[in-house]
Amino acid sequence: xxxxxxxxxxxxxxxxxxxxxxxxxxxxDFELESxxxxxxxxxxxxLVFEDPHLSSLLQKGEAVGLLHLECPRTFFxxxxxxxxxxxxxxxxxxxxxxxxxxxxxxxxxxxxxGGYAHPNQNSDYGGSVFGVxxxxxxxxxxxxxxxxxPDLDLIQKVSSLISIRRGEDTQLKMExxxxxxxxxxxxxxxxxxxxxxxxxxxEVVKILTNSVVMPALLQAMHHLRxxxxxxxxxxxxxHRWARLILSRLPAEEFPSGWHxxxxxxxxxxxxxxxxxPLKASMAQxxxxxxxxx
Amino acid sequence: xxxxxxxxxxxxxxxxxLADVDTIKSYEAENLKAxxxxxxxxxxxFEANEPPNISGLFRPSDDAAASRLIHGWLRRLKPSSxxxxxxxTYLSHHTFSEYSAKRWSAGVVESANxxxxxxxxxxxxxxxxxxxFRNSIGRLWWFGHVCFDDTRPDPYELLPVLLSLQDIxxxxxxxxxxxxxxxxxxxxxxxxxxxxxxxxxxxxxxRSANFMGGGIVLDRxxxxxxxxxxxxxxx
Numbered sequence: 389x390x391x392x393x394x395x396x397x398x399x400x401x402x403x404x405x406x407x408x409x410x411x412x413x414x415x416x417d418f419e420l421e422s423x424x425x426x427x428x429x430x431x432x433x434x435l436v437f438e439d440p441h442l443s444s445l446l447q448k449g450e451a452v453g454l455l456h457l458e459c460p461r462t463f464f465x466x467x468x469x470x471x472x473x474x475x476x477x478x479x480x481x482x483x484x485x486x487x488x489x490x491x492x493x494x495x496x497x498x499x500x501x502g503g504y505a506h507p508n509q510n511s512d513y514g515g516s517v518f519g520v521x522x523x524x525x526x527x528x529x530x531x532x533x534x535x536x537x538p539d540l541d542l543i544q545k546v547s548s549l550i551s552i553r554r555g556e557d558t559q560l561k562m563e564x565x566x567x568x569x570x571x572x573x574x575x576x577x578x579x580x581x582x583x584x585x586x587x588x589x590x591e592v593v594k595i596l597t598n599s600v601v602m603p604a605l606l607q608a609m610h611h612l613r614x615x616x617x618x619x620x621x622x623x624x625x626x627h628r629w630a631r632l633i634l635s636r637l638p639a640e641e642f643p644s645g646w647h648x649x650x651x652x653x654x655x656x657x658x659x660x661x662x663x664x665p666l667k668a669s670m671a672q673x674x675x676x677x678x679x680x681x
Numbered sequence: 682x683x684x685x686x687x688x689x690x691x692x693x694x695x696x697x698x699l700a701d702v703d704t705i706k707s708y709e710a711e712n713l714k715a716x717x718x719x720x721x722x723x724x725x726x727f728e729a730n731e732p733p734n735i736s737g738l739f740r741p742s743d744d745a746a747a748s749r750l751i752h753g754w755l756r757r758l759k760p761s762s763x764x765x766x767x768x769x770t771y772l773s774h775h776t777f778s779e780y781s782a783k784r785w786s787a788g789v790v791e792s793a794n795x796x797x798x799x800x801x802x803x804x805x806x807x808x809x810x811x812x813x814f815r816n817s818i819g820r821l822w823w824f825g826h827v828c829f830d831d832t833r834p835d836p837y838e839l840l841p842v843l844l845s846l847q848d849i850x851x852x853x854x855x856x857x858x859x860x861x862x863x864x865x866x867x868x869x870x871x872x873x874x875x876x877x878x879x880x881x882x883x884x885x886x887x888r889s890a891n892f893m894g895g896g897i898v899l900d901r902x903x904x905x906x907x908x909x910x911x912x913x914x915x916x
Contacts, residue, residue, distance in 0.1 A: 389857070389894075397896060454898060458857055460810045462760040463827065465860035467900045483759035487808055496898050523901035538761070590757055593728055 389456055389492060390531045399518035400509035402439060402495075402527035413439070413508040416527045418493035420455070420476070422534055424638070428482050428664060429536050431455070435474040435493055441507055442495055442527055446472050450501065451526055454494050459536065461487030482538040482663065489534055495527040538663070549629045550604055554580040564604045566611040569628045573604045591679075594672045598665040602658060608633075609654035612647045636661060682731065683724040684755070685776070686767040691721020695770070696804065699796050708789045708799050711782030713774045722775075725768065729754060732776050735821075739783035744821070745841040747780070751818060752825025752837075763826065766805030766812075769819035773803045781817040814854050827854065827865060839869040846872075848880035852887035861899045864890055867907035871915055882915060889914045 391405050400408040402416050420433035435453050445451035453470030455478075464485045468478045470493070501520040505513075520526070555563065555574035562579065565572040575583055586596055612630060615623045624630045637646075637657055646653050659665060687695075695716060698704045707716055733750040737743075755763075762768070773781045785802040792798045800806060805816040813823045828839045843849055853859035853868060868886055872878050889911065893899060899907065 391895075395895065454901075456898065456900070458860060460857065460860070461808045462764045463810060463813060463823070463860055464760060465857070465862075465900065467898060483761050486761035486764060494898060496901060521897065523897040523899075525896065525898070587728070590728075593757075 389458055389490065391492070391528050397525065399504055399520050399524070400506045400513060401525050402437070402442065402506070403525075404530055405528075408510055408513075409506060409508045410510055416493070416495075416529050418455070418529055420491060420532070420534060422536060424482075424538060425479075428538075429480045429485070431468065431476060431478045431480060433470075433476045435470055435495075437474075437527065439508075439527070443474075445497075445501075445526070446474070446495065450499060451495050451497050454496055455491055456494060457485075457489050457491045459485040459487060459489040461485075480536075482536075485536050486538065487536065489536055490531050491534055492531045493529040494525055497522055497524045497526055549632055550601060552580075552583070552600065562600075562603075564607040566608040566627075566629070569626075571604055571608045571629045573600060591676060592672065594665075594668045598662060598669045602662060602665050605633075605658045605661060606654060609647065609657055610651070613651065613654065617645075617648065633657070633661065682729060684727045684729050684768065685722050685771055686725050686765075687717070687771040687774075688721045688723060689767065691718045692767065692770050692804065694718060694721070695774075696800070699799060705789070705795050705799070708782075708795070708803070709786055711779075711786045713778040713782055713803070717771065717774050722771065727755065727758060727762070729757075735777060736779045736783070739780055744824070744844045745837075748821040748824040748840055748844070749837045751821040752829065755822055756829075758822065760826065763819070763822055764813065766816070766819075769805045769816045769822075770803070773817040773819075777818050785817055810857070810860075811855050814850065823854075827859070827862075828869065830866065839866070839873060842869045842873045845877060846880060846883065848883040852883050856887065856891075858887065858890050858894060858899075861894075863902065863904040864899050864907050867904045867911060870904070871908055871911060875915060878915060886911060886914050 391403065395406055397408065402409050402414055404414055404416060407414060415437060416439075417436040418433055419436060420431060423430045423432075433455070442451065446453060449472070453474060453476075455468040455470065455476060456465075457468065458465045462485050466480075466484075468476065468480075470476045497520050499522055503517040504520045505515075505517045549571055550573055551568070551570040552573045552575070555576055557577055559574060559576045561576065563574050565574070583596070583600070586592055589596075608629065612623075624634065637660060641660070642653065642657060646657075662668075695718070698716070704716065707713065733754050735747045735750055738747040738750075781803060785798070788802065789795050789798050801812075801815045802817050805812050805819050814820045824840060824843060825837065828843050829836050830839060833839075843853070849868070849872065853865050859865050868883075868890075872883075890899070893910065902910075
């Protein structure tokens with residue numbers, strides 16, 4: 389959403405695109421930062437303005453600060469509330485937006501404000517007061533662009549790193565073999581039959597995938613830790629799964645040699661690759677339970 | 682089955698091949714599958730049932746039925762993934778090649794700018810809103826996605842309303858105002874309640890909604906509040 393320069397409203401609005409409030413009183417801006425966490429986006433920021441009148445409305449709960457966000461690429465639009473102290477800390481799912489989004493900050497009335505006037509309103513308004521309806525702009529910033537790109541390919545199949553097969557009749561437990569080109573998971577025959585019967589069911593696909601893929605990836609990550617540094621490049625060259633996994637981890641969070649450091653990073657890497665597996669599984673369980681009820 | 686898609690380099694090669702008149706003839710002759718480079722096909726992370734048969738639903742009046750089937754088939758696809766042209770380019774050229782050809786090849790034959798029609802209907806390029814609703818198969822999913830309302834006995838009840846008039850699609854799906862979901866549903870419900878409206882009315886509704894959105898944050902209003910505000914424009 390873009391507010392056109394020179395736009396006029398029925399009541400005085402604090403915005404740099406008009407002189408409803410003469411400069412410098414029309415200054416209204418925001419700071420915003422996005423970080424990718426397990427494929428989702430964490431938005432933090434704050435409103436940047438000085439205006440005791442509007443601050444008072446925010447504190448009293450008569451107005452609210454909003455971040456208005458539009459992502460044309462995914463046909464997605466939303467508003468996110470700033471806290472009453474003007475700060476923002478919100479998570480947005482990578483499933484909803486991807487690409488360049490337009491954002492602006494606003495302060496809008498929560499309820500009808502009778503007899504509204506701003507102490508610094510343009511002298512053209514004289515001593516007029518206004519009726520302001522709920523959801524009306526009281527302040528609005530310029531529009532900015534922000535990019536949202538998950539670190540992962542949203543289409544490419546993660547489980548193509550993993551081959552799942554039926555184990556020997558004597559096999560009693562799930563086993564993971566990271567010494568193959570793909571991480572190879574074998575199930576005892578009975579478990580494999582159950583898995584084969586369930587894998588096409590949309591209703592449980594996330595739970596099932598995470599139950600199998602997460603421990604397999606975790607073991608594979610710890611296997612990487614056991615590879616001596618001098619053999620590491622050779623191991624990568626000979627194991628497609630290792631090349632694929634390492635290429636999908638963001639360099640800033642997983643710098644060269646990360647796998648030799650804190651073992652906790654293995655769990656971080658797995659959760660990054662599976663984009664919040666716990667949340668995905670629980671959401672699916674919740675959905676199943678709701679459908680049962 | 683895992684739904685398949687085309688790599689970026691595969692699509693790039695297919696786009697470059699459009700400079701060749703024989704490639705254009707393949708689109709006109711409804712011979713699409715042969716254009717897909719097999720080495721560029723990959724399995725996606727989306728597991729789905731066998732694809733629905735929409736081959737007989739190629740007339741514009743069949744769009745709602747085809748949309749229901751495609752969106753139902755890939756209902757778990759999320760918007761970020763559904764905005765990715767690699768999926769739709771493959772589905773248009775291969776999985777649903779027969780449907781795509783019957784639906785859009787005549788448009789290629791008739792057009793003076795054949796490449797443009799092909800790029801618009803069989804590929805999905807760029808970042809614009811419009812592209813979502815132009816690709817042969819992608820548009821069917823997106824129509825279903827924007828109308829899907831699981832609070833209704835039939836979640837696709839508003840789909841035929843959206844597709845009943847080109848002006849509704851132009852007013853709501855080619856402009857950012859349509860991204861405000863309560864507004865989109867409010868307009869469709871009003872059209873539904875009235876049993877249809879003329880294009881001029883929809884254009885006026887679009888203008889009114891834009892005007893309203895300049896003064897208030899539409900997203901803060903409920904669907905019913907928006908319906909109450911827009912109802913007079915329909916009269």
